[in-house]
Amino acid sequence: MTVKEKNTPQAGSIFQPTIGKIVAAKMLTAKEKYFRVVLEGGKPLGQKPGQFVEISVFGAGEAPISICSSPTQEDSFEMCVRNVGSVTNLMHQMEAGATLGMRGPYGNGFDMEAMKGHDVLFVAGGLGLAPARGVIKYVLDKRRDYGDVTILYGARNPSELLFKEDLSEWEARPDCAFHITVDRPDDAWKGNKGVITTLFRHVKVDPSKTYAVIIGPPVMYKYAILEALSMGIPESRILCSLERRMKCGVGKCGHCQIGNVYVCKEGPVFSYAQIKRLREGI
Amino acid sequence: MLPKIIKKDDLRAFVEALLAENVVVAPTKKGIKYAFAEVDSFDEVALDYNITMLSPRKYFYPQNETVLKFKLGEKPSAEAVVESAPKIIFGMHPCDVAATWLLDVVFAEDPADPNYLSKRKKAVIIGMNCAKPCDEFSFCKDMKSYNATAGFDLMLTDLGDKYFVEVGTEAGEALLVAGAQASEASADDLKALQEWQNGKEKSFVNRIPYDTKFLPEILGASDDSLVWEAIARKCLSCGSCNTTCPTCYCFTVRDEVASNLVDGERKRIWDSCQLDEFAEVAGGENFRKARSARLRHRFNRKGKWLLERYGKSGCVGCGRCDRNCLVKISSVEVYTQLAGERAK
Numbered sequence: 001m002t003v004k005e006k007n008t009p010q011a012g013s014i015f016q017p018t019i020g021k022i023v024a025a026k027m028l029t030a031k032e033k034y035f036r037v038v039l040e041g042g043k044p045l046g047q048k049p050g051q052f053v054e055i056s057v058f059g060a061g062e063a064p065i066s067i068c069s070s071p072t073q074e075d076s077f078e079m080c081v082r083n084v085g086s087v088t089n090l091m092h093q094m095e096a097g098a099t100l101g102m103r104g105p106y107g108n109g110f111d112m113e114a115m116k117g118h119d120v121l122f123v124a125g126g127l128g129l130a131p132a133r134g135v136i137k138y139v140l141d142k143r144r145d146y147g148d149v150t151i152l153y154g155a156r157n158p159s160e161l162l163f164k165e166d167l168s169e170w171e172a173r174p175d176c177a178f179h180i181t182v183d184r185p186d187d188a189w190k191g192n193k194g195v196i197t198t199l200f201r202h203v204k205v206d207p208s209k210t211y212a213v214i215i216g217p218p219v220m221y222k223y224a225i226l227e228a229l230s231m232g233i234p235e236s237r238i239l240c241s242l243e244r245r246m247k248c249g250v251g252k253c254g255h256c257q258i259g260n261v262y263v264c265k266e267g268p269v270f271s272y273a274q275i276k277r278l279r280e281g282i
Numbered sequence: 283m284l285p286k287i288i289k290k291d292d293l294r295a296f297v298e299a300l301l302a303e304n305v306v307v308a309p310t311k312k313g314i315k316y317a318f319a320e321v322d323s324f325d326e327v328a329l330d331y332n333i334t335m336l337s338p339r340k341y342f343y344p345q346n347e348t349v350l351k352f353k354l355g356e357k358p359s360a361e362a363v364v365e366s367a368p369k370i371i372f373g374m375h376p377c378d379v380a381a382t383w384l385l386d387v388v389f390a391e392d393p394a395d396p397n398y399l400s401k402r403k404k405a406v407i408i409g410m411n412c413a414k415p416c417d418e419f420s421f422c423k424d425m426k427s428y429n430a431t432a433g434f435d436l437m438l439t440d441l442g443d444k445y446f447v448e449v450g451t452e453a454g455e456a457l458l459v460a461g462a463q464a465s466e467a468s469a470d471d472l473k474a475l476q477e478w479q480n481g482k483e484k485s486f487v488n489r490i491p492y493d494t495k496f497l498p499e500i501l502g503a504s505d506d507s508l509v510w511e512a513i514a515r516k517c518l519s520c521g522s523c524n525t526t527c528p529t530c531y532c533f534t535v536r537d538e539v540a541s542n543l544v545d546g547e548r549k550r551i552w553d554s555c556q557l558d559e560f561a562e563v564a565g566g567e568n569f570r571k572a573r574s575a576r577l578r579h580r581f582n583r584k585g586k587w588l589l590e591r592y593g594k595s596g597c598v599g600c601g602r603c604d605r606n607c608l609v610k611i612s613s614v615e616v617y618t619q620l621a622g623e624r625a626k
């Protein structure tokens with residue numbers, strides 16, 4: 001009378017990565033590197049704007065990284081990675097032709113359907129431009145589905161500006177308003193100076209039909225949300241993407257927990273209406 | 283399924299029959315304490331144990347588990363590892379049964395985790411009911427886990443000269459039919475069980491001075507309580523409370539590379555929310571830098587958040603956290619203080 005094998009679970013391991021190949025890599029700044037990755041068999045990642053992947057560098061571990069390209073680009077996906085530790089350091093040593101592991105896409109992403117027909121105000125600070133870029137590119141690719149598009153971007157100093165080609169394109173495009181600022185300008189800088197919230201005075205929005213998309217370092221959220229609220233945008237249409245430590249990306253390891261939510265699963269995108277109920281949220 | 287009776291003297295034969303063909307894990311004596319371990323004979327089983335250091339969660343969710351094997355090199359490759367083997371877990375107390383039930387729900391939530399579930403699904407749980415609390419640290423009555431209602435295959439209650447056997451699943455019934463001289467429970471047996479239960483109700487006392495159904499509400503109103511800072515003065519952030527807790531499931535993930543620099547394994551390893559770096563992200567930001575914030579996090583998980591999320595309490599009142607805390611931080615006292623009353 002041995003124990004009978006009961007039903008074994010259907011799905012595969014939550015830890016199984018897919019192999020991807022880096023087809024383009026270049027330094028964007030001294031600390032951030034850009035990668036374009038094609039998955040095995042060329043299959044599309046099929047992400048929603050605002051989702052992330054868990055990148056594996058075998059031997060070093062995994063790191064959650066935002067997808068900074070739009071799903072309208074199907075043949076590959078892109079990332080912008082800051083060198084801060086073991087996994088990201090090894091990624092920085094990788095060039096086109098190298099392979100890495102990938103799990104995902106994970107997270108809820110932005111509800112692009114709900115945002116249709118609305119004006120969108122993007123507020124991106126620092127590395128927050130990486131996830132924001134995927135959403136911006138999506139909106140600009142589906143330009144007719146959305147109303148007025150305004151992009152605010154702030155960096156610490158001119159040498160830290162990411163995706164300069166995209167910035168010039170957005171600057172030049174007649175169908176979107178673009179404002180940029182740096183905290184600490186150098187001698188060559190002619191534009192705005194000061195933290196990102198100083199850009200809000202250049203912006204007029206119709207709060208009755210605007211979504212604010214806010215992504216930046218933790219310190220930025222409170223101030224940027226305050227600006228959006230004082231413009232009259234309702235809490236439920238102020239959307240933020242939160243960063244937390246993440247070890248699994250699928251709601252098991254507990255690292256990303258705030259209250260009874262897992263940021264990797266129910267987030268990383270939350271409206272301010274949700275965030276205000278989450279202690280330690282911002 | 284109908285309850286059964288095994289005569290006291292027949293338990294040895296039943297366990298030996300189980301041992302003949304299965305891996306059996308049971309409480310064993312380890313020095314002055316107890317631990318679940320694989321046993322080879324009935325005599326190794328400490329039937330009258332009070333509580334084990336660790337719960338049997340380690341059999342479904344090992345402290346250090348290989349989840350991926352990979353090869354480094356020009357063309358790296360990786361294959362997930364999902365290992366499981368049939369096991370009988372004998373002698374689990376109701377609190378650990380309840381804790382396992384919570385873990386079942388957690389790991390089954392989409393996406394399901396086959397590393398846990400495959401081990402769990404191949405395990406048969408034969409529980410052993412408790413007549414009295416383990417010791418002064420138990421607060422399972424407060425947490426309503428001192429009686430097992432489900433989550434077991436068989437549950438044995440010691441009625442003196444016989445065991446009353448509740449049958450939870452067909453797998454449990456099959457083991458009983460094949461390995462034990464079990465008879466149908468009679469009306470008298472049911473009465474004897476009821477009497478036993480009445481005695482049990484008396485020997486278990488409530489230690490928290492309110493119904494814990496109010497615990498989520500009390501915790502919800504206590505975010506800014508100075509109680510968190512008061513206990514933070516003592517807490518060492520050692521994480522023993524997490525390591526010994528039967529419902530803790532947080533983990534970290536680590537890669538290890540063999541000395542040939544080609545083969546490697548990815549491990550998932552129990553982690554602790556009481557450690558400083560648990561919620562730290564790149565750039566040095568730490569969302570729970572203060573020890574008081576980490577304690578608040580742990581108690582809210584145990585008393586509020588997991589219940590809200592999974593419909594099952596994150597604490598079963600086994601008392602292991604309190605028992606193993608070097609500085610004597612007490613869950614019962616914390617829950618009592620937060621409600622504005624001193625612990626009884």
Ligand SMILES: Cc1cc2nc3c(=O)[nH]c(=O)nc-3n(C[C@H](O)[C@H](O)[C@H](O)COP(=O)(O)OP(=O)(O)OC[C@H]3O[C@@H](n4cnc5c(N)ncnc54)[C@H](O)[C@@H]3O)c2cc1C
Binds near residue numbers: 563
């Ligand atoms: C949803 C999400 C999206 C992200 N998107 C990007 C992105 O697009 N580009 C980018 O460069 N970075 C991004 N990050 C941050 C990135 O995940 C961390 O920088 C990375 O995990 C650090 O790994 P490491 O091995 O290089 O560093 P480690 O050597 O592990 O540690 C360096 C520092 O990173 C912190 N850290 C370690 N593990 C994590 C983790 N799992 N999550 C967060 N912080 C961690 C540590 O506390 C330490 O301060 C994102 C994080 C999240 C949660």
Ligand code: SF4
Binds near residue numbers: 521
């Ligand atoms: S066991 Fe006690 S001292 Fe250690 S982390 Fe837990 S509460 Fe703090």
Ligand code: SF4
Binds near residue numbers: 596
């Ligand atoms: S929190 Fe403490 S009493 Fe509750 S289940 Fe965990 S170890 Fe047991």
Ligand code: FES
Binds near residue numbers: 253255263
């Ligand atoms: S990253 Fe593991 S639970 Fe969210």
